[in-house]
Amino acid sequence: MAEKKTADDHRRLKLPSMIRKYNRHLWNGNVPNVSLLLAAISVALVMSIPLIYVVYQSLTAGRASWLRLIGTRIPNLLWRTLSLATSVTIGSIVIGVGLAWLITRTDLPGRRIWRWLLAVPLVIPPYIGAVAYINILGPRGMLFRLLARLGSDQLNLSYNVFSFSGTLLVMTLFTYPYVFLITSSAFRKLSQTYDEAGKSMGRGAFYIFLKVNLPLILPAVGAGGVLAFLYVLGDFGAVSMMRYVTFTSAIFFQRVGFDIPSAAVLSLVLIALTVLVLIIEKALRRKKVFYQSSGTARDVRLLKLGWGKYPALFFVGGIFFLSVFLPVAVLIYWTVIAAGQGLIDSSFAGYMLNSFTIASFSALFSIILSVPILYLYSRNPSSVSNFIYKSSYTGYALPGVIVALGLVSLFNNHIPVLYHTVFLLIIAQVIRFMPQALQSGEAAINMISPRMDESARSLGYSTWKVIFYVTLPSMMPGLLAGGALVFVNTIRELPATLMLRPPGFETLAIRVYYHASEAMYAQAAPGALLIIIVSIIPLHLLLKNY
Amino acid sequence: MNKSMFKLLFAGASLTVLAGCQSEGTTGGEAQELVVYSSRNEIFVGDLLDKFEEDTGIEVSALHGIEPLQIMEESGNVQADVFISNDIGSMEYLAREDLLRSTEPENVESIEAAYRAENNEWIALSSRARGFIYNKDMIDEADVPNRMEDLLENDYSDVPNGFAITRGGNGGMISNVSALRHEWGDERTREWVDAIQENAAGIFEGHGDIRRAVGEGVHAFGLVNNYYYHQQLMEPTDNNVGFVYTDQGEGEMGAIVNAAGVGLLANSPNPEAADIFLDWLMEEENQLAFVGESLEVPMNRDLEPPFEQAVRLDELQLQDMPLMELGNYFEDTRNLIEDAGLDLNLR
Numbered sequence: 072m073a074e075k076k077t078a079d080d081h082r083r084l085k086l087p088s089m090i091r092k093y094n095r096h097l098w099n100g101n102v103p104n105v106s107l108l109l110a111a112i113s114v115a116l117v118m119s120i121p122l123i124y125v126v127y128q129s130l131t132a133g134r135a136s137w138l139r140l141i142g143t144r145i146p147n148l149l150w151r152t153l154s155l156a157t158s159v160t161i162g163s164i165v166i167g168v169g170l171a172w173l174i175t176r177t178d179l180p181g182r183r184i185w186r187w188l189l190a191v192p193l194v195i196p197p198y199i200g201a202v203a204y205i206n207i208l209g210p211r212g213m214l215f216r217l218l219a220r221l222g223s224d225q226l227n228l229s230y231n232v233f234s235f236s237g238t239l240l241v242m243t244l245f246t247y248p249y250v251f252l253i254t255s256s257a258f259r260k261l262s263q264t265y266d267e268a269g270k271s272m273g274r275g276a277f278y279i280f281l282k283v284n285l286p287l288i289l290p291a292v293g294a295g296g297v298l299a300f301l302y303v304l305g306d307f308g309a310v311s312m313m314r315y316v317t318f319t320s321a322i323f324f325q326r327v328g329f330d331i332p333s334a335a336v337l338s339l340v341l342i343a344l345t346v347l348v349l350i351i352e353k354a355l356r357r358k359k360v361f362y363q364s365s366g367t368a369r370d371v372r373l374l375k376l377g378w379g380k381y382p383a384l385f386f387v388g389g390i391f392f393l394s395v396f397l398p399v400a401v402l403i404y405w406t407v408i409a410a411g412q413g414l415i416d417s418s419f420a421g422y423m424l425n426s427f428t429i430a431s432f433s434a435l436f437s438i439i440l441s442v443p444i445l446y447l448y449s450r451n452p453s454s455v456s457n458f459i460y461k462s463s464y465t466g467y468a469l470p471g472v473i474v475a476l477g478l479v480s481l482f483n484n485h486i487p488v489l490y491h492t493v494f495l496l497i498i499a500q501v502i503r504f505m506p507q508a509l510q511s512g513e514a515a516i517n518m519i520s521p522r523m524d525e526s527a528r529s530l531g532y533s534t535w536k537v538i539f540y541v542t543l544p545s546m547m548p549g550l551l552a553g554g555a556l557v558f559v560n561t562i563r564e565l566p567a568t569l570m571l572r573p574p575g576f577e578t579l580a581i582r583v584y585y586h587a588s589e590a591m592y593a594q595a596a597p598g599a600l601l602i603i604i605v606s607i608i609p610l611h612l613l614l615k616n617y
Numbered sequence: 618m619n620k621s622m623f624k625l626l627f628a629g630a631s632l633t634v635l636a637g638c639q640s641e642g643t644t645g646g647e648a649q650e651l652v653v654y655s656s657r658n659e660i661f662v663g664d665l666l667d668k669f670e671e672d673t674g675i676e677v678s679a680l681h682g683i684e685p686l687q688i689m690e691e692s693g694n695v696q697a698d699v700f701i702s703n704d705i706g707s708m709e710y711l712a713r714e715d716l717l718r719s720t721e722p723e724n725v726e727s728i729e730a731a732y733r734a735e736n737n738e739w740i741a742l743s744s745r746a747r748g749f750i751y752n753k754d755m756i757d758e759a760d761v762p763n764r765m766e767d768l769l770e771n772d773y774s775d776v777p778n779g780f781a782i783t784r785g786g787n788g789g790m791i792s793n794v795s796a797l798r799h800e801w802g803d804e805r806t807r808e809w810v811d812a813i814q815e816n817a818a819g820i821f822e823g824h825g826d827i828r829r830a831v832g833e834g835v836h837a838f839g840l841v842n843n844y845y846y847h848q849q850l851m852e853p854t855d856n857n858v859g860f861v862y863t864d865q866g867e868g869e870m871g872a873i874v875n876a877a878g879v880g881l882l883a884n885s886p887n888p889e890a891a892d893i894f895l896d897w898l899m900e901e902e903n904q905l906a907f908v909g910e911s912l913e914v915p916m917n918r919d920l921e922p923p924f925e926q927a928v929r930l931d932e933l934q935l936q937d938m939p940l941m942e943l944g945n946y947f948e949d950t951r952n953l954i955e956d957a958g959l960d961l962n963l964r
Contacts, residue, residue, distance in 0.1 A: 143958055210835040211855070231835075233964070314822065314963040321961050324786055330955075331690070487694035574652050574697065575678025588822065589660065590829060 103451040104534035110443040111459050118502050119465040121477025122342070128480060129339035132332035140336050144321070148337070152317040152344075155238060155310075156303040162243035163299040166390060167250025168292055172280055173383050175258035176266070178373040180380060185387055186255065190248050192394040194606035196563045196580075197245040198308025199599045202587040203398035204241050205312065206405075208232040213401070238313040244394040245309070246302050250295030257291030258284070266374065276374045290355050297352040304345055305470035307566040312587060318344075319566070322472045326570060331480050338473045345468060399603065405596030415597050422598065426578040429493065429568075430561040433500035434554040437508040440501065441550065445509060446538055449516045450524060463509060466502035474503055475567040491573040499567040504560045508553030515549025516542065555609040562605050651890040653679040654688065654697040656788055657877060658825065661911040662701060668906055669897060675890050684786075688716055688882065695884050698891035703877040704788040705741060706795050709944025712738035717880040720892070724899040727917045731939060732876060740895075741876035741940065742904055743913035744930050747793055748862045748872065749780075750846045751838035752831050761838050761861045764869060765797060768840075769809045772816040779818025781827045781839035785810070785959030789824060789842055789875065794954060795946035796873040799938050803953065810957045813840075820964045832858055842875075847912035847924040862933055871934040875943070876916060877907075 094102055170189055174182045192200075207213045209232045231237065261284065269279040285292075307319040316324075318341040325334035376383055409415055441463075448460040466474050478499055482490040489495050519542060527541045528534075543550075565580050572581065579598040586595035651669075655662045659681035666677045680697070685707035688700060692714075700717065702708050711717050712734050719736030732741040751761045755777055762768055773780055783790045797806045814820070819836050821827050827839035828848060832855035846860035864870045879898060881891045897903055901920060908915050912924040922929070954960050 139956065143956075144961070147958070148961075210830060211833045316961050316963050324961060330686070333955075483691060483694055490691075490694055491696050573678070574654070574680040585659065589658070589825060 097455060098451055098453045101451050101453075103447055103456070107443055107447055107534050107538075108455075111447045111456070114440045114444055115459040115462045117498070118463040118505065120481065121474045121502060122465045122469060124477040124481045125335050125338045125473055126342070128331060128335035128477075132336050136332040136336055140333060145337070145340055148316070148318050148321055149340070151315070152304065152341075155235070155242070155315065155317060156300045158235075158239050159242045159246055159303045160296045160300045162239065163247040163250045164292055164296050166243065166247040167295060167299075168254050168285075168288075170247075170251050170387060170390060171254035171258055172284065173387060175255050176280070176284065176374055177276065177376050177383070178380070179376060179383055179387065185391075188391050188395065189251060189387070190610070191391075191607075192245050193248045194610055195245055195395070195398060195603055196308065196565075196606075197242060197302075197306060198312050198565060198587075199402070199583065199602065200245045200394075200398050201241045201309045201312035202583070202592070202595060202599060203401040204237070205232055205587070206401050206592055207397065208237065233314040235315065238310060238315040241313060242303055242306070242309060244390075246299040247390075247394070249298040249302065250292065253291050253295035253298070254288060257288040261287055270374075276376065276379065279374065293355040294352060297348060297355065301345065301348055301352075301468075304341065304348065307470070307472050308584065312584075319470050319472045322470075322476060323566065323570070326472070326476050326479065331476075334476055338476055341470060342473065345470070349468060399600075402596045402600045402603070405592045406600050409593040409597050412593060414594055419597065422577050422579050422582050423601070425576060426562050426580065429497055429500060429578070430558045432497045433504065433561045434508075434558040436497065436501045437505040437557045438512075438550045438554045441505055441508040441512050441553070442538060442543065442546075445512045445516050445546075446542060449513065450521060460509070464506045467504065467506035471503055471564065471566040472570070474499060475570040478502075478567075479570055491571075493573060493576065496568060496571050496573075496576070499571050500557070500561045500564060503564065503567060504557040507556040507560065508550060511549045511553035511556070512546060515546040519545045552609070559606050559609055563602055649675045649887065649890045649893075651675050651677050651699065651887055651894055652697045652885075653677055653699045653701060654683050655679060655681050655701040656683055656685060656707070657701055657703045657911075658682065658823065661909055664909055665903070665906045668903070669894060673893060673897060675893065684788075685711060689714065692716055695882055695886065697882055698885040698887045699894055700880045700882060701877070702739070702788070702880070703745075703875070704792050704943070705739070705876050705878065705940040706792045706943030706947040706950075707788065708739035708878060708880050709734060709941050710947040712880065713944055716883055718883040720881055720895055722892070722895040722899045724901075727899065727901065727904070727919065729916070732878075732916050734880075734941065739878050739880035740899075741878035741916050742898070743877045743908045743911070743915055744874060745789075745842035745844055745876065745913050746862060746872040746874050746928075746930070746933060746935075747789070747796075747840065748843055748846075748860055749838045750828055750831050750841050750849065751859050751861065752834050752836075753857045753859050755834055755837040758859055758861065761859075762863070763861050763866070764864050765809070765873070768816070769805075769812045772812070774816065776837045778834065778836050779816075781819035781821060781830055781836040782813050782817045783821050783824060783827065783840075784961070784963055785954035785957070786961075787823065790959075791947070791950055791954065792875045792943055793840075793873055795943050795950045796936055796938065798946055798950060798953070799942060800870050800936065803949075807953060807957065810954065810959055814957060814959050814962060817964075820959075820962050822963065828858075829855070832856060842913075843928070844911055844913040844924070847927060848910075851912070851924075862928070864936075865934050869934070871936045873936050874930065874940070876940060877911075877913065878916075879907075 173179045174186050174189070179185065205212070208230065212232070265283045265287070266279055269283045303317075305319065307323060310317050311320045311323070318337055322334050322337045322341070325337060444460055444463055447456045478495060482495055523541055524537050527537045532540070563580060565584055568578055568581055569584070572578070579602055583595045583598045583602070586592070653666060662679070662681060666679055669675065670677050685700075685702065685704070688697065688711055700708070700711070708717065717734075717738040719738055720740075721737060722740075725733070725737055725740065728740055728742070733739070749761050751758070760776070762771070762773075785791070785794075794806060794810060797809060801809075819827070819830060819839070821830070824841045824845045825848075827836070827841050828845040830836050831839045832849045832852060834855075843860060843862070846858060849858050850856050862872045864872060879895065881888075881895060885891055898907060901917065904915055904917055905920055905923065908923055912927070914922045914927045914929055
């Protein structure tokens with residue numbers, strides 16, 4: 072390496088030797104190409120700009136805004152948001168851990184198929200699940216009509232689906248897969264010897280689960296629970312469909328009223344909550360090491376459920392019925408009605424085209440922009456590249472309403488040319504979802520030996536040439552997989568699209584949201600169904616992450 | 618294989634970019650366009666805008682359900698040409714901030730001067746009055762409140778399934794509160810807001826939710842604008858509803874009135890198209906199309922209301938306040954509602 076001198080090296084030589092020494096030290100002797108570094112820094116800056124701007128706005132919001140909000144609003148929102156998030160997390164853990172244990176550790180009939188079926192709720196956006204459940208449990212809903220047809224004329228309409236319990240039900244049914252998937256993989260890695268020890272003492276299946284397995288997989292359960300908790304913190308669509316006000320919908324309401332200072336203050340509280348949860352998650356992940364046993368690879372011996380397989384099947388089947396079958400059936404029912412009424416028309420095709428256009432561009436830009444960051448992170452490891460890499464994740468970690476809020480005010484005030492353009496909409500999606508391309512791209516680039524880069528460079532290739540002709544082609548499958556996830560998430564995305572779209576620009580998700588909130592279910596269903604179908608395509612990519 | 622994947626990707630990318638440019642080209646070319654902001658529900662405005670597109674060939678891009686302060690926030694970067702609003706208070710407020718411009722459309726005299734801004738910065742086209750829609754199967758007309766004050770003096774906890782209101786961010790609710798501040802002052806109005814927030818069994822995002830809920834018997838009565846009652850009567854089912862106009866007794870303040878209308882934005886991107894729109898809208902046929910499916914009552918007295926049994930404004934005892942006055946209250950009313958927390962309350 073020492074003998075080759077590229078153009079970069081010449082430029083570096085002009086630096087005073089002190090700085091040069093420090094620079095080498097910072098990069099562990101492996102100083103990156105300047106243009107690569109600049110490209111990565113600019114991408115990371117764009118990725119974290121909504122956060123920076125929202126924090127800046129909240130700090131300049133003035134005492135009046137803060138005082139008004141701290142007095143009444145913030146405690147109330149904290150209570151509503153945290154009580155919902157905690158309850159959903161507990162619900163998800165109960166369902167997710169129960170299912171994971173049944174499917175990995177017992178002789179439940181059809182366990183291999185169930186493993187896939189029970190992950191399917193991941194492809195149903197919770198706001199679409201909410202639409203289905205409002206349809207079923209809502210006033211004059213399907214359940215009500217079914218009971219009426221069965222003859223009970225004097226029905227009590229007292230159950231209100233737009234309540235804490237209704238919101239809890241919907242959110243839990245569509246977030247338990249996070250816990251289920253992580254816990255399943257933990258169970259699979261768990262050594263069998265403990266189970267056998269338990270069995271040899273004559274203990275039953277349930278006792279072994281509770282006293283032997285559970286303590287060992289607790290960190291994994293915690294990690295899954297954190298994901299569910301974070302989901303509830305950031306969700307906008309489902310809670311607003313369920314008319315349950317949390318921080319996200321409060322921020323949304325303040326922003327549509329263009330009370331930006333208040334929206335920014337509420338955002339800062341939500342950011343603090345999110346960061347706190349992420350810190351807890353990190354601590355949990357560190358603990359995870361303890362449960363992984365590197366035991367001998369031996370055939371898994373499953374616990375015999377015996378007569379217990381009937382209630383177990385009922386539980387597993389019931390969850391599938393409630394979280395997949397029922398909502399999809401409701402949407403199919405309304406889609407058939409919509410087709411009969413000719414509601415799937417040319418304007419529907421227009422919404423589809425808009426959705427697919429922004430999703431394609433978001434995926435494409437995410438793939439392109441993630442390359443400099445990934446290359447720098449993997450080939451020039453240092454605290455700088457680590458920081459650049461991590462800050463590219465801000466938009467992913469933050470709730471969508473906050474990303475949108477930052478972009479709305481930033482572009483309206485300072486970059487008016489791009490305000491209300493499709494381009495801004497795409498930027499928002501890239502900020503939110505590019506980290507998924509980073510995730511799968513990182514796995515891909517780590518499989519490629521740096522030796523290949525070095526030999527290419529020794530032949531006189533510049534850094535960018537190496538990236539284009541050597542690294543990128545081998546990374547492509549991984550990047551494309553990440554791009555597919557970006558594509559699907561953009562199709563499903565709601566809050567940023569709602570807040571940033573130009574007038575007249577309608578997407579599938581926007582129409583589903585609008586029609587469902589006006590109780591026009593036949594109009595809402597075809598779009599909702601299409602979103603689910605598109606989401607199924609990369610399901611195996613999602614599952615691979617666990 | 619890698620090469621072919623590359624080619625595919627780039628071909629796809631360039632194709633989409635090309636398609637994007639093309640669609641840009643058609644909208645930015647000869648054809649005129651018009652950007653409409655509307656704070657009304659899309660259901661009531663969509664058909665009107667379609668008709669305008671058909672009649673004139675001008676392409677309309679609309680953003681529905683926006684709040685008037687968006688126009689304020691974008692004042693340095695004006696996006697829209699036309700503002701359609703269901704609250705005179707907000708339009709007068711924007712006019713005073715010089716965000717709406719003066720106009721002189723043809724046939725503007727068909728609307729009484731009291732229902733227009735000084736220089737026609739806004740023009741009201743359809744009227745609405747506040748009142749209570751109630752479910753006749755659940756409550757007698759006599760038990761439905763007939764004064765705004767009743768909601769302050771009675772908690773209606775004995776009414777089965779209780780009553781419904783909208784959230785405080787709703788334009789109709791904002792102007793309702795403004796009207797009460799004009800009548801009672803801030804302190805009593807604040808008590809009223811606290812009382813309805815405390816006692817309401819349902820708090821909804823919009824009035825459409827309330828009329829459906831009352832029709833279905835989810836709530837016994839609800840505070841809405843009169844035309845939501847007309848809409849519920851037209852439903853094939855769940856339509857056994859009645860309506861009580863408030864404060865009609867002798868010496869009482871009279872019904873709280875508001876209007877929906879239109880204004881043109883100052884310094885907007887397509888001023889000619891905006892003028893064409895306003896002239897078009899003032900044609901009587903299109904004034905009726907403005908009312909459309911909302912089933913409001915047209916401001917123009919010569920026009921027959923689309924809902925034939927509608928009570929006209931001059932048949933009611935009205936609150937003694939020029940609509941323009943609402944503009945004075947707009948900003949502080951929002952603060953009062955936010956302090957009470959009603960803007961974020963849904964149940």
